[in-house]
Structures are given as C-alpha cells and as structure tokens.
Amino acid sequence: MTKSQREELATEARSLGQDAWTQLKSNRMARLGGFLFLTILLLCIFGPLISGKENAATNLAYGAQPPSLEHWFGTDDLGRDILVRTLNGGRVSIGVGFAATVVALLIGLPYGVIAGYYSGRTDAVMMRFVDALYALPFTIIVVLLTTFLGRSIWLIFLAIGAVEWLTMARIVRGQTRTLRKLTYIEAAKVNGVSNPKIMIRHILPSCMSAVIVYTTLTIPAVILLESILSFLGLGVQPPMGSWGSLINEGAQKLDIYPWQLVFPALFFSLTLFSLNFIGDGLRDALDPRDKK
Amino acid sequence: MLLHLTRRFLQAIPTLWLIATLTFFLLHLAPGGPFDDEKSLDPAIKAQVEAHFGFDQPLYQQYFKFMGNLLKGELGPSYKYAGWNVDEIIVQSFPVSLELGGIALLIAMSIGVPIGVTAALRHGKASEAGLMAFAMIGICLPTFVLGPLLLLIFSSYLGWFNTLGWNLPGDRVLPAITLGLFYAGYITRLARTGMLEVLQQDYIRTAKAKGLSSLTVINRHALRTGLYPVISYMGPAIAGLISGSFVVETIFFIPGLGQFFVNSAFNRDYTLVMGTVLFYAVLILLFNLIVDMVQMWINPRTRHD
Numbered sequence: 001m002t003k004s005q006r007e008e009l010a011t012e013a014r015s016l017g018q019d020a021w022t023q024l025k026s027n028r029m030a031r032l033g034g035f036l037f038l039t040i041l042l043l044c045i046f047g048p049l050i051s052g053k054e055n056a057a058t059n060l061a062y063g064a065q066p067p068s069l070e071h072w073f074g075t076d077d078l079g080r081d082i083l084v085r086t087l088n089g090g091r092v093s094i095g096v097g098f099a100a101t102v103v104a105l106l107i108g109l110p111y112g113v114i115a116g117y118y119s120g121r122t123d124a125v126m127m128r129f130v131d132a133l134y135a136l137p138f139t140i141i142v143v144l145l146t147t148f149l150g151r152s153i154w155l156i157f158l159a160i161g162a163v164e165w166l167t168m169a170r171i172v173r174g175q176t177r178t179l180r181k182l183t184y185i186e187a188a189k190v191n192g193v194s195n196p197k198i199m200i201r202h203i204l205p206s207c208m209s210a211v212i213v214y215t216t217l218t219i220p221a222v223i224l225l226e227s228i229l230s231f232l233g234l235g236v237q238p239p240m241g242s243w244g245s246l247i248n249e250g251a252q253k254l255d256i257y258p259w260q261l262v263f264p265a266l267f268f269s270l271t272l273f274s275l276n277f278i279g280d281g282l283r284d285a286l287d288p289r290d291k292k
Numbered sequence: 293m294l295l296h297l298t299r300r301f302l303q304a305i306p307t308l309w310l311i312a313t314l315t316f317f318l319l320h321l322a323p324g325g326p327f328d329d330e331k332s333l334d335p336a337i338k339a340q341v342e343a344h345f346g347f348d349q350p351l352y353q354q355y356f357k358f359m360g361n362l363l364k365g366e367l368g369p370s371y372k373y374a375g376w377n378v379d380e381i382i383v384q385s386f387p388v389s390l391e392l393g394g395i396a397l398l399i400a401m402s403i404g405v406p407i408g409v410t411a412a413l414r415h416g417k418a419s420e421a422g423l424m425a426f427a428m429i430g431i432c433l434p435t436f437v438l439g440p441l442l443l444l445i446f447s448s449y450l451g452w453f454n455t456l457g458w459n460l461p462g463d464r465v466l467p468a469i470t471l472g473l474f475y476a477g478y479i480t481r482l483a484r485t486g487m488l489e490v491l492q493q494d495y496i497r498t499a500k501a502k503g504l505s506s507l508t509v510i511n512r513h514a515l516r517t518g519l520y521p522v523i524s525y526m527g528p529a530i531a532g533l534i535s536g537s538f539v540v541e542t543i544f545f546i547p548g549l550g551q552f553f554v555n556s557a558f559n560r561d562y563t564l565v566m567g568t569v570l571f572y573a574v575l576i577l578l579f580n581l582i583v584d585m586v587q588m589w590i591n592p593r594t595r596h597d
Contacts, residue, residue: 132310135573139535140553147557147565148318224434228539231436232554244436251440251543255448265437273432 020209023285030281036274040267044090047083067259076260077253085241086264092242094271096157097223101215103161104222108168109211113199115169116176127173130166138163142225146234153236160225164218171214175207209286216282220275227268243268300584304577311573312362312566316355319562358566367567372559378567381552386571388458389548392540393533395464396472400529403476405522408483409515415488424484430477435536439470439543456545467544471536475529479522487518520591527583531576 024030075081115126133141145159179185180203188198227244229235231251236242241249243264250261349357361368367378404427411423433441446452446466453466490496491514499509537550549568556564 128306129310132307135307135577136311136569137531137535137572137576139538140569140572143538143554143557144315144318144565144569147560148321227434228436228535232538232542234554234557247436247440251436251443254440254444258444258448261440261444265441269432269434269437272434276432 020282020285024281027281027284029277030285033274033277033281036270037278040090040271040274041094044087044094047087048091066257076249076257082260082263085246086243086267089241089243089246089264090267090271092153092236092240093223093226093244093268096153096160096226096236096242097219100157100160100164100222100226101218103158104164104168104218105211105215106165107161108165109172109204109207111165112169112172112174113176113203113207116173117180117195117199117203119177119180123173127170130169133163133166138166138225139228142229143232143234146229153240156226156229156235157222160222160229164222164225168211168214168218171210172207175210176203179203179206213279213283213286216275217279220272220279223268223275224272243271296588297581297585300581304581307577308570308573312359312570313355315566315569316358319560319565320351320354362570367570368563370556370561370564372556372561372564378563381564382549382567382571385547385549385552388546389534389537389541389550392464392467392471392537392546392548393530395468396533396536397475397529399468399472400475400479401522403472404479405483405519407476408480408522409487409510409518411480411484412487412491412518413510415491423480427477427480430473430480433473435470435474435539436543438473439466439540442466442470443543458544458546458548463544467540467546470543471533471540474536475532478529479525482521482525483519486521487514490514490518493517516590520587523583523587523590526586527576527580530579530583534572534576 076085111126111130115123141163142159145162146156149155149159185198185202188202193201223243226235226242227247230242230244231248233245233248236245238245246264247261247268250257250264254261358368365379367382370376370378370381373381407423407427411420414420414423443466447454452462454460454463457463496509496514499513500506504512534550537548538554539550540546541548541550542554549571552564553568553572555561556568
C-alpha cells in the first residue's frame with residue numbers, strides 16, 4: 001500500500017459523531033430548526049438586556065396598548081412591554097426545559113444502566129416501579145407532585161425531571177440489556193474490571209446515541225409540560241412568567257387585547273416546532289440502520 | 293386468551309396498590325394541610341374539623357382506614373366541597389369529560405385516518421407533502437394555544453359559538469376540536485407510515501395483479517394491517533385525552549372531572565386528589581386492556597405471546 005493510498009483510506013474513516021453531523025447538516029428541516037432555535041435562544045438571553053425595558057416595570061396610566069414602534073408586541077393592561085415579557089418568559093421556559101432534562105438524565109441514566117446490567121430480580125423490582133408510575137399520564141403525576149412540593153420554580157423543574165426520567169430509564173435499560181451480552185463486555189469481566197467501571201466506561205458510551213436523541217426530544221416535552229402547569233396556574237407564580245402563564249393571561253383577555261395571546265403563543269409554538277425538527281433530524285442521523 | 297386476560301388483571305392489582313400508597317404518603321407527608329389557609333378558623337374548631345376527618349390519628353391508622361375504605365369502593369368525603377363525597381363528584385363530572393374525550397377522539401379518527409391513508413396513496417407527490425404539513429401543524433399547536441386561538445377567531449370575531457359553558461350541542465364543537473386536533477395530526481402520521489409499509493407487501497401486489505380494483509385492494513387487504521399502528525396508539529391516546537382535558541376544561545369552563553382534579557390540586561383537597569388519580573389509573577388500565585384485546589383480535593400473531 002502506497003502512502004497516498006493510505007491517506008485516501010484514512011480520510012474515509014469517520015467517527016459516528018462526524019458522520020451524524022454531516023447527515024444532520026444535510027437535513028433541511030433540522031437545519032431550519034437549529035437556526036430557528038438558536039435565534040430564539042439568543043433573543044431570549046440578550047434581548048431583554050438590549051431593549052432597555054424592565055420586565056416588571058408597570059405603567060398603569062399607559063395600560064394596554066396595541067403593537068407600536070415603541071412597543072413592538074404591544075403592552076399588557078399593567079403597561080408592561082409584551083416583547084420583553086415574552087423573551088423573559090422564554091428564559092424561564094427554556095431554562096426549565098434544560099434543567100428538568102438534566103434531572104431526568106441524572107436519575108434515568110444510572111437507573112436504566114443498573115437495572116439492565118444486573119437484570120434478574122434487581123431489574124424486575126426496579127422496572128416494576130417504573131411500570132407502575134407509567135400507568136399514569138405524566139401530567140397527572142406532575143400535578144400530584146406540585147401539590148406535594150409546592151409551586152416554586154425550583155420545585156417545578158424537579159417535579160418534571162422526576163417524571164421524565166422514567167422514559168430515559170426504559171430506553172437506557174433496553175440498550176444495556178443488548179450490550180451486556182456482547183463479547184467485549186465479557187472480555188472486560190474476564191480481565192477483572194469491576195462492575196461499576198464496566199457500566200461507566202463501556203456501557204454508557206455505547207448508549208450515548210440513543211440518549212442524545214431522546215434528550216433532544218425530552219426538552220420540548222418538558223417545555224410543554226411546564227407550560228401546561230403554568231397555564232393551569234400550578235406552575236411558575238407571578239410576577240415571574242413563563243410562556244405558559246403568559247399565554248394563560250393572554251387567553252383571559254383575548255377579546256380585548258389579542259396581542260397579549262398571539263405573540264407568546266407564536267414564540268412558544270416556533271420553539272416546539274424547531275426543537276422537534278432537530279430531534280427528528282438527530283434521530284435519522286444517528287440511526288445506524290439508515291446509513292447512506 | 294382467557295389466561296392472558298386473567299394475568300393482566302392480576303398485574304393491575306399491585307400497580308394500583310403502589311399508586312394508592314405512593315399518593316397517600318406523598319400527600320400526607322406534604323407540608324401544610326387542606327385547612328391551613330383558612331386563617332379565620334379558630335384553632336379549636338380547626339382541631340375539631342381535623343378530628344372529623346381523622347387527621348388526629350397516627351398516619352399508619354389513617355392509611356389502613358383509607359385502604360379499607362378503598363376496597364369497599366368508598367373514596368371518602370371531599371375536604372373542600374362540603375357535603376360531597378369524592379365518588380359523587382366523580383360520578384357527576386366524569387360523563388362530561390367522557391363526552392368531550394369521545395367526540396375529540398371521533399374527530400381525531402375521522403380526520404386523521406382518511407388524510408393519512410390518502411397521503412400514503414399519493415406517496416411522492418406534492419399533495420402528500422401538503423397533507424403532512426397540515427398534520428404537523430396539529431402536532432405543534434398545543435391545546436392551550438389552539439383553544440384560545442379558536443375562541444378568538446370563531447367566538448370573538450365571527451360569533452359562531454359561545455365562549456364558555458357546556459349546555460348547547462354547539463358548545464361541544466370548539467373544545468372537542470381543541471382536544472382532538474393534536475391526535476388528528478398524530479394519527480395522520482401513524483396511518484401514513486402504516487399504509488406505506490403495507491402497500492409495499494407482496495400480497496398487495498398479488499391482489500393488484502389478479503385484477504382487483506384499487507379500492508378493493510385498499511379496503512379489503514391494506515387497511516386492516518395498515519391501521520394497526522393507529523390501533524396500538526389508542527392506549528396512549530386515551531391517557532393523553534385525559535390529561536388534555538385538564539387544559540381544555542379550564543379554557544372553556546366545562547364542569548368535567550379535569551377541572552375538579554386541577555382545583556383539588558390547588559386546594560390540597562387530599563381525598564379528591566387521591567380519588568381522581570386512582571380513578572384515572574383504573575380507567576387507563578381498563579382502556580389499555582381493551583386496546584390489547586382489539587389488537588389480538590385484529591392480529592392473530594400477538595395472541596400467543
């Protein structure tokens with residue numbers, strides 16, 4: 001083999017990550033979703049700072065005004081700028097989305113790996129518990145948990161994370177069960193590698209592509225769940241507002257000030273839209289059965 | 293079949309026990325009780341009220357009493373709706389939720405299945421993309437966005453429907469669409485995927501080759517297998533319709549069970565929370581069982597598992 005031939009071969013070797021990235025970039029909807037989500041994210045992070053308007057600055061005399069040059073999205077009945085409130089609401093919604101997903105990962109990953117790795121009775125007991133909670137829709141469990149935990153924002157993402165891990169655990173367990181029978185795990189065992197080390201060094205990394213896909217799909221699910229809670233009044237409490245509670249406020253006054261409903265709803269729907277497209281794109285990109 | 297049914301029934305018992313126990317302890321260990329925010333309440337009266345509901349007893353005694361009553365089918369009195377038993381509240385309000393959910397499911401099926409099947413038949417054409425874009429809209433508009441938007445357009449501007457209430461037949465239209473549209477979108481996607489897979493099968497080609505009209509091929513041969521994913525989805529869909537009803541009933545002020553559940557969570561009305569959660573759990577387990585049986589009936593391969 002000549003040197004040039006070797007170089008040619010070397011360029012063809014791509015890691016799973018690189019491969020997935022190339023595929024993801026070629027997926028038009030995922031690209032659009034990524035661009036849209038980044039835009040919304042940056043707007044939410046930096047927008048309120050640049051606007052120079054205060055989130056809670058009320059101006060009762062000013063009251064609710066339709067969209068204008070001064071207030072692009074209009075103002076609510078307390079004279080607060082809807083654009084700033086929407087962007088601030090996005091911080092809460094997206095923030096809770098990410099934080100609760102991290103909670104779900106922190107519980108679900110170890111739970112799933114342990115249940116799947118040890119199998120047998122350990123697995124049966126651990127998964128019976130998951131199955132029992134699965135009998136109820138997540139919304140019901142979260143409403144139940146908010147009754148118990150109270151309604152501060154920290155507890156809400158904890159409560160949501162405390163449900164979303166169930167699916168994560170199931171997925172990771174399924175992956176682990178197929179992996180643990182493979183010869184390289186057996187080889188590691190024979191070499192005297194301890195069980196925890198096998199789980200962390202050998203099993204977890206191999207579960208990653210499934211975990212990444214499911215994580216990107218969990219974030220929009222969490223944002224939706226938080227918004228449902230806030231819409232019902234069981235979530236984020238005023239004066240703090242998430243997209244759910246802003247939409248709720250807007251829905252109550254939709255006859256008089258429709259802009260108060262339309263703009264938060266638009267941002268919210270676009271975010272869900274974009275995150276779902278990214279998730280779908282990632283799933284296609286990381287699916288080994290679907291390699292081009 | 294009978295063995296399978298019995299096994300499923302037996303499996304449901306520990307599930308329900310676990311849910312009942314978890315909810316009981318969660319709610320009783322929670323800081324604050326249902327009578328805390330009534331500040332005007334005299335401590336002596338408060339103690340008397342709490343004694344009336346058995347709060348003065350040790351927790352384990354309350355637990356056994358609760359489980360005992362549960363076995364008898366009694367869910368106890370509501371703490372907030374004075375004079376009402378939890379089972380009475382459920383019996384009163386559940387039919388409303390059932391009607392709402394039923395119409396929503398009907399709408400979802402009668403929109404989703406035809407569109408999904410049509411999209412599969414037009415695979416690769418522009419009309420397929422259009423139909424699927426419509427389905428995507430349904431999926432990305434959550435109930436609490438769609439409901440107010442429908443109200444804004446059809447009640448406020450056009451004045452076709454009432455904004456709230458549950459009295460006239462017309463009052464059913466907007467809530468049911470709000471609840472059903474997401475499922476219509478999802479069912480469209482499932483029906484399309486299922487049909488696409490079936491239409492590539494050899495037996496469909498055989499049916500076509502022997503000269504059957506395409507209508508017969510679809511109706512007699514393809515639909516039964518093609519709609520299998522839709523049937524499997526009915527279990528999760530029903531669970532979703534239940535939680536969706538919380539939002540829809542709140543938006544349209546419908547006196548269904550969902551509203552009572554949300555309010556009971558607000559009021560820390562323990563007995564009502566627990567009663568509703570358990571009722572929902574039984575309902576979902578029951579529906580899953582029915583869906584399972586329908587699946588076994590349609591697809592003989594799932595019978596001997």
